[in-house]
Amino acid sequence: xxxxxxxxxxxxxxxxxxxxxxxxxxxxxxxxxxxxxxxxxxxxxxxxxxxxxxxxxxxxxxxxxxxxxxxxxxxxxxxxxxxxxxxxxxxxxxxxxxxxxxxxxxxxxxxxxxxxxxxxxxxxxxxxxxxxxxxxxxxxxxxxxxxxxxxxxxxxxxxxxxxxxxxxxxxxxxxxxxxxxxxxxxxxxxxxxxxxxxxxxxxxxxxxxxxxxxxxxxxxxxxxxxxxxxxxxxxxxxxxxxxxxxxxxxxxxxxxxxxxxxxxxxxxxxxxxxxxxxxxxxxxxxxxxxxxxxxxxxxxxxxxx
Amino acid sequence: xxxxxxxxxxxxxxxxxxxxxxxxxxxxxxxxxxxxxxxxxxxxxxxxxxxxxxxxxxxxxxxxxxxxxxxxxxxxxxxxxxxxxxxxxxxxxxxxxxxxxxxxxxxxxxxxxxxxxxxxxxxxxxxxxxxxxxxxxxxxxxxxxxxxxxxxxxxxxxxxxxxxx
Numbered sequence: 477x478x479x480x481x482x483x484x485x486x487x488x489x490x491x492x493x494x495x496x497x498x499x500x501x502x503x504x505x506x507x508x509x510x511x512x513x514x515x516x517x518x519x520x521x522x523x524x525x526x527x528x529x530x531x532x533x534x535x536x537x538x539x540x541x542x543x544x545x546x547x548x549x550x551x552x553x554x555x556x557x558x559x560x561x562x563x564x565x566x567x568x569x570x571x572x573x574x575x576x577x578x579x580x581x582x583x584x585x586x587x588x589x590x591x592x593x594x595x596x597x598x599x600x601x602x603x604x605x606x607x608x609x610x611x612x613x614x615x616x617x618x619x620x621x622x623x624x625x626x627x628x629x630x631x632x633x634x635x636x637x638x639x640x641x642x643x644x645x646x647x648x649x650x651x652x653x654x655x656x657x658x659x660x661x662x663x664x665x666x667x668x669x670x671x672x673x674x675x676x677x678x679x680x681x682x683x684x685x686x687x688x689x690x691x692x693x694x695x696x697x698x699x700x701x702x703x704x705x706x707x708x709x710x711x712x713x714x715x716x717x718x719x720x721x722x723x724x725x726x727x728x729x730x731x732x733x734x735x736x737x738x739x740x741x742x743x744x745x746x747x748x749x750x751x752x753x754x755x756x757x758x759x760x761x762x763x764x765x766x767x768x769x770x771x772x773x774x775x776x777x778x779x780x781x
Numbered sequence: 782x783x784x785x786x787x788x789x790x791x792x793x794x795x796x797x798x799x800x801x802x803x804x805x806x807x808x809x810x811x812x813x814x815x816x817x818x819x820x821x822x823x824x825x826x827x828x829x830x831x832x833x834x835x836x837x838x839x840x841x842x843x844x845x846x847x848x849x850x851x852x853x854x855x856x857x858x859x860x861x862x863x864x865x866x867x868x869x870x871x872x873x874x875x876x877x878x879x880x881x882x883x884x885x886x887x888x889x890x891x892x893x894x895x896x897x898x899x900x901x902x903x904x905x906x907x908x909x910x911x912x913x914x915x916x917x918x919x920x921x922x923x924x925x926x927x928x929x930x931x932x933x934x935x936x937x938x939x940x941x942x943x944x945x946x
Contacts, residue, residue, distance in 0.1 A: 484922070484925075486896065486902070486903055486918070486921065487902045487903060489896075489897070490896055490897075490900045490901060490902045490903075491900065491902070492900075493897070493898070493899070493900030494900045513929050514922065514925040514926065514928075514929055515925070516929075517925050517928035517929040517932055518893070518896070518897040518921075518925050518928065519897070520928070520932065521881065521893065521897045521898070521928055522897045522898055524874055524877060524878050524881075525788055525878060525894070525897070525898040526898075527871075527874045528788055528871070528874050528875050528878050660886035660887055660888060661886055663886070664883075664884060664885065664886050667883055667884070668884060671880070671883075730835075
C-alpha cells in the first residue's frame with residue numbers, strides 16, 4: 477500500500493457511512509481509498525464495527541422504560557421538579573433508543589432543537605453564552621461539552637448526576653490538554669505492555685503515570701492495574717499499598733469494589749488474618765450483591781473455622 | 782445509543798443496563814450545558830460512546846480479576862451465537878474491536894468510533910467535542926496510524942478485518 481499525498485477525504489468517508497454517495501463522490505472516495513492506507517484502515521475498522529453482531533433486542537424498549545422510571549424517581553426524590561425531570565428523562569430515553577446507522581440518521585440542528593431539550597432546566601439557548609462562560613473562540617475552560625460529563629475512566633457512578641460544567645472546569649484546571657494526552661498515551665503503553673505479558677514493564681508504566689500525572693483519571697485506574705499485576709508477581713505488600721492509595725483517593729470510585737477485593741487477597745497472601753477478615757467484611761458491607769460476594773463469604777467461612 | 786454502547790463494550794454483559802443508565806444520567810446532566818454547536822443526536826451519541834469507553838476499562842479490569850481460577854466467575858456472557866463456526870468468527874471480531882479500542886488513547890478512540898463507525902464529519906465531531914476541527918483531524922489521523930500499524934503488524938488481524946468486511 478502507498479500513503480496518499482493528498483489530504484484524506486474524511487468527510488466523504490463519514491458520509492458514506494450514512495447512505496449512498498453520488499457517483500462522482502463514490503469515484504472520488506474509491507480513488508482516494510486506492511492510495512491512502514490510513515483511510516483503508518479506517519474503512520476496515522468500520523467494517524469490523526459492522527461485523528460485530530448486535531441484534532437490536534425487543535427488550536430494549538423495556539430496558540429504556542425501566543431506566544427512565546428509575547432516573548425520574550431518583551430525580552424527584554432529589555428535590556427536582558417532577559415534570560422537569562420527566563421531560564429531561566423522556567428526551568434522554570428517546571435518544572438512548574435511537575437506532576444507529578444510515579437508516580436512522582437524524583440531524584437535529586441547534587436552531588430547531590426539540591422542545592424536550594429546550595425545556596431542560598437551566599439550558600442556555602443555542603448560540604448564547606451563559607454568564608461566566610467563554611464565548612466561542614475564547615479559552616474553553618468554562619464550556620461544558622459532554623466529554624467531562626462522563627469522562628473516560630471517571631465514569632459517573634450509577635445514581636450520581638454530576639454538574640457537568642463544574643466538573644469540566646475542574647478537570648481542565650487540574651490537567652491541561654497536553655498533559656492529559658500524555659497521560660493517555662502512557663496509559664495505552666502500559667496496557668499494551670500488559671497484553672504483551674510484560675508485567676514488570678506494565679507495572680513500571682502504570683506507576684510512572686501515577687507519579688507524573690497524579691490528578692488524572694488514568695492515574696487512578698493505573699493504581700488498581702499496577703496493584704493487580706504486583707499481586708500476580710507475588711509482591712503483596714506493594715499491591716496492598718497501591719490498593720490502599722486508590723481507596724484513599726476514591727473510597728467510592730468506580731473501581732472501589734475491585735480495590736477492596738484485591739486488598740483482601742493481598743492481606744491473605746501476607747498472612748494478616750484479622751485485617752483480612754476486616755477487609756472482606758468491608759467489601760461485603762459496601763458492595764452487597766457484587767460479583768465478589770460469594771468469594772468473600774466463602775473466605776470468611778474458611779476463616780471462621 | 783444502545784447499539785453504540787453494546788458495540789463499544791464488545792460484549793454482552795448484565796452491566797449493559799448500568800452503563801445505559803449511566804449514559805442517560807450523563808446526558809441529562811449535560812443537556813443544560815448543551816450549546817447547540819452540534820446536533821442533539823451527535824451530542825447524545827458522544828455521551829454514549831464516552832460512557833461505553835470508560836466502562837470498557839472497568840469491565841476489562843473485572844475480567845482480569847476473573848482470569849485466574851481462584852477468582853469468582855464474571856457474570857458476563859457471550860451473546861447467543863448460531864453455530865460454533867460462526868461463534869469463532871464473531872468472537873474474533875469482538876476481541877479485535879475491543880483490542881483496537883483499548884490500544885488507543887481514549888480521545889482518539891472516541892473520534893475514531895464517531896467518525897469511522899457512526900459517520901460523523903470532522904466538523905460535527907468538533908462541535909460535539911468542543912475542540913477545533915484541526916484537533917479532531919489530528920486525533921483521527923493518529924488513530925488511523927495506529928490502526929494501520931496494527932493491521933500491518935498482525936496477519937491475524939488482517940484476516941479478521943477481511944472477514945468482517
